[in-house]
Amino acid sequence: MTIVNVTPWTALSGGVLIGxxxxxxxxxxxxxxxxxxxVAGIGGQPDKGWRLAFxxxxxxxxxxxxxxDWVTAPSLERxxxxxxxxAGLLVGIGARLGNGCTSGHGICGMGRLSRRxxxxxxxxxxxGIMTVTLMGVGA
Known part of the structure; x- marks a missing residue:
């Protein structure tokens, strides 16, 4: 399996596991x-254990x-x-500045039918689509 050529079954399996x-x-x-x-709660919350494990x-x-070698990412090898x-750190900073991330909003918030x-x-x-298109990562 590669990130570029994901099959519907692997995508479905991943979605089920995340959900x-x-x-x-x-x-x-x-x-x-x-x-x-x-991540933001690791520093100041008393419940650090589960946060660190997560x-x-x-x-x-x-x-x-x-x-x-269970998975490969040839598009990222270059x-x-x-x-x-x-890039990961910038995404994290952006998520924090935007008051949320794809996991909180896209999975949990959408599941609650939150308009926000x-x-x-x-x-x-x-x-994400614009970034991939402009960077040519998916090509």
Whole structure:
């Protein structure tokens, strides 16, 4: 499997896993799986444990998947690791400045039929499509 040639079944499987994870966090802990809020709460909240575990899973899982050759990303191989890390940090900063991220708005907020989340998700998607088109990453 490659990121460029995703099949409908892998996309469906990934969506189900993300939705199940968000639902589990909501049911077990009463928390919304908004990554920017989870990360921002690490510094000042008394409930750091679950937040650190959640973020550790987000950071470590790609290393496990890509390191074991379960998935590949040939479209990203031409970019230096430092550029990809910088891109990730900029996305995180943008999510924080925008008062939310695709996980909080796109998954949890859309599931609650939030009008604010609908607008945010449409803007996130439009910005992502424009960025990929202008950078030629998908080509």
């Amino acid at each position: 199940a994870g968000a639902l589990l966090l909501l049911l077990a802990g009463g928390r919304t799986a908004g990554i920017s809020g989870i 973020v550790a899973g987000l950071v470590l899982m790609p290393f496990l998947l890509f390191g074991s 970019f230096p690791a430092a550029r990809l890390i910088l 989340s609908l607008v945010a998700t449409l803007i996130f998607m439009a910005a």
